[in-house]
Amino acid sequence: MRVLTVKGVRIDDTFAEAFGMRATALTITADTARWARQAAVTMTGFATSVIGCGCEAGIDCELTAKRTPDRRPGVRVLLFATSTTELQKQLQARVGQCVLTSPGSACYAGIEGEEALKLGNALRYFGDGWQVSKRFGGKHYWRIPVMDGEFVCEATTAVTKKAVGGGNLIIIGRTSETTRAAAEAAATAIARVPDVIAPFPGGIARSGSKVGSKYKGVLASTNDAYCPTLRGAVTTSLDADAGAVLEIVIDGLTSEAVAAAMRAGIAAIVKLGPKRGATRISAGNYGGKLGPHHYHLRDLLP
Amino acid sequence: MKPLTLILRQRPEQRLDLSPLVPHLISGRSIAEIERLELQTTRWRASVGDVFRLRMGDPERVRIEGSCDRLDRIGYAMTGGEVFVDGDVGTQAGRLMSGGSLTIGGNTGPWAASGMKGGLLEIRGATGAFLAAPLAGEMAGMRGGLVIVCGRAGERAGDRMRRGTIVIEGEAGAYAGSRMIAGSLFVAKKAGPLPGYLMKRGSIVLGAGCEAISPTFVDCGSHELLAMRLWAGFVHSYSKKAATLLRRPLQRLAGDMAVLGKGEIFIGSPN
Numbered sequence: 179m180r181v182l183t184v185k186g187v188r189i190d191d192t193f194a195e196a197f198g199m200r201a202t203a204l205t206i207t208a209d210t211a212r213w214a215r216q217a218a219v220t221m222t223g224f225a226t227s228v229i230g231c232g233c234e235a236g237i238d239c240e241l242t243a244k245r246t247p248d249r250r251p252g253v254r255v256l257l258f259a260t261s262t263t264e265l266q267k268q269l270q271a272r273v274g275q276c277v278l279t280s281p282g283s284a285c286y287a288g289i290e291g292e293e294a295l296k297l298g299n300a301l302r303y304f305g306d307g308w309q310v311s312k313r314f315g316g317k318h319y320w321r322i323p324v325m326d327g328e329f330v331c332e333a334t335t336a337v338t339k340k341a342v343g344g345g346n347l348i349i350i351g352r353t354s355e356t357t358r359a360a361a362e363a364a365a366t367a368i369a370r371v372p373d374v375i376a377p378f379p380g381g382i383a384r385s386g387s388k389v390g391s392k393y394k395g396v397l398a399s400t401n402d403a404y405c406p407t408l409r410g411a412v413t414t415s416l417d418a419d420a421g422a423v424l425e426i427v428i429d430g431l432t433s434e435a436v437a438a439a440m441r442a443g444i445a446a447i448v449k450l451g452p453k454r455g456a457t458r459i460s461a462g463n464y465g466g467k468l469g470p471h472h473y474h475l476r477d478l479l480p
Numbered sequence: 481m482k483p484l485t486l487i488l489r490q491r492p493e494q495r496l497d498l499s500p501l502v503p504h505l506i507s508g509r510s511i512a513e514i515e516r517l518e519l520q521t522t523r524w525r526a527s528v529g530d531v532f533r534l535r536m537g538d539p540e541r542v543r544i545e546g547s548c549d550r551l552d553r554i555g556y557a558m559t560g561g562e563v564f565v566d567g568d569v570g571t572q573a574g575r576l577m578s579g580g581s582l583t584i585g586g587n588t589g590p591w592a593a594s595g596m597k598g599g600l601l602e603i604r605g606a607t608g609a610f611l612a613a614p615l616a617g618e619m620a621g622m623r624g625g626l627v628i629v630c631g632r633a634g635e636r637a638g639d640r641m642r643r644g645t646i647v648i649e650g651e652a653g654a655y656a657g658s659r660m661i662a663g664s665l666f667v668a669k670k671a672g673p674l675p676g677y678l679m680k681r682g683s684i685v686l687g688a689g690c691e692a693i694s695p696t697f698v699d700c701g702s703h704e705l706l707a708m709r710l711w712a713g714f715v716h717s718y719s720k721k722a723a724t725l726l727r728r729p730l731q732r733l734a735g736d737m738a739v740l741g742k743g744e745i746f747i748g749s750p751n
Binding site for chain 1: 707
């Protein structure tokens with residue numbers, strides 16, 4: 179494989195392979211930014227991978243009061259799933275259990291589109307007949323009486339079929355500390371890109387996986403080619419100086435957003451340099467035959 | 481492009497039905513064709529040309545000047561465009577309109593916005609009884625859209641309304657929001673007796689209270705609800721007075737318990 183070097187950081191001439199997904203967005207507000215964030219964090223918990231969690235979710239950005247429908251502090255949340263049916267199921271369960279229950283919260287559509295997902299239309303039954311429908315300015319809301327007043331929830335949100343899941347960067351460094359520093363810098367840069375999330379803890383995954391396993395029924399297993407402790411035992415993808423590998427997985431509402439996030443991540447890693455950060459950047463793919471979206475690292479260099 | 485302007489020659493001797501003079505019906509017609517449209521409500525024929533002087537312009541923007549209270553059904557079933565009336569109008573202004581904007585510079589007669597489904601009706605003066613109400617035999621009144629009344633509204637404003645928003649910046653007569661099925665009615669100044677009489681669902685906000693409340697409404701306490709903030713945000717560009725009042729704490733009364741009891745009346749604080 180050809181290797182490019184930018185400011186001392188080796189960048190593999192390879193590509194990240196990503197898949198089409200269904201996605202939606204929500205705006206969650208509360209009386210304070212802290213409680214809006216709390217509701218969003220709770221709702222997007224256990225949503226790192228569609229393989230085990232049903233969906234991938236995360237916080238896109240925090241919103242000032244001027245940018246929310248009810249002029250309170252808010253958070254924009256993105257949810258990704260492999261089908262509209264699963265997305266609807268996850269949305270309903272997560273908003274019902276994590277946002278409806280959060281003090282002072284309200285929930286609104288965070289994306290516009292032709293195809294709708296039920297939001298308040300599904301949760302209104304919690305009102306047990308006391309729920310109130312309101313339409314203002316072309317928007318339909320449900321007011322559901324709860325113990326601290328009312329939970330206001332927009333009737334529907336939209337689903338986009340242009341979403342992309344599985345954009346990724348594999349970050350390789352000499353030690354755990356420097357590799358983590360590079361991954362943190364990349365995750366911070368990616369968090370600033372609109373319409374994308376990095377769904378793993380803090381945006382970073384340490385247990386990158388490959389498809390399949392030696393065990394029957396296990397869909398994914400450890401990516402042994404990138405495990406430094408197996409370097410001599412398996413067909414490795416690591417160089418002799420590699421001591422740790424971390425991965426950033428990126429989901430975006432559009433392919434352009436994923437590319438922008440990967441570009442921002444690479445730029446942040448390169449800026450940190452090989453001494454304090456990563457020595458090498460790679461990307462995961464399946465040979466290009468499974469996912470329709472290919473993000474070549476050479477096209478995303480700073 | 482200038483609006484298509486109709487200037488009333490003189491006060492007509494009979495009531496006139498102006499329902500043909502809406503943008504979607506006059507669009508594509510020549511000035512002669514428009515002048516031949518008949519408006520009479522009696523045996524005596526009265527065409528547009530007999531009653532108005534016409535100044536051709538954009539048919540999507542109609543302006544009626546020198547209007548009087550004998551001009552009925554202005555903006556009837558309009559679907560889009562703009563109609564501006566400089567003066568008073570008669571009965572049923574904006575009845576069954578589903579889009580566009582109708583502005584009445586003066587007062588209107590009864591049944592303005594009757595059965596309205598969408599669009600914006602702005603009445604800069606006062607309006608008569610049965611604002612947004614159904615005509616006899618109809619099941620529901622207003623079903624969507626926004627009505628702004630800058631002056632006073634007569635009795636039974638919002639009678640049987642089912643959806644949509646009404647903002648009355650002045651006073652309202654007796655039985656405001658009577659038999660409401662759903663929707664939102666706001667009255668900035670004092671309302672007459674028994675608002676929300678037999679309402680099933682829907683929300684009525686009385687910025688300055690009312691003469692008498694029905695005993696079939698029960699007190700649910702004072703609240704500052706998020707839904708009111710959303711309502712305020714929606715009406716802010718149309719009525720700053722309404723938006724200001726909606727952002728204050730409001731006393732919630734649930735009712736009418738004589739019927740379904742899922743409706744609500746909010747009463748503003750005196751300051």
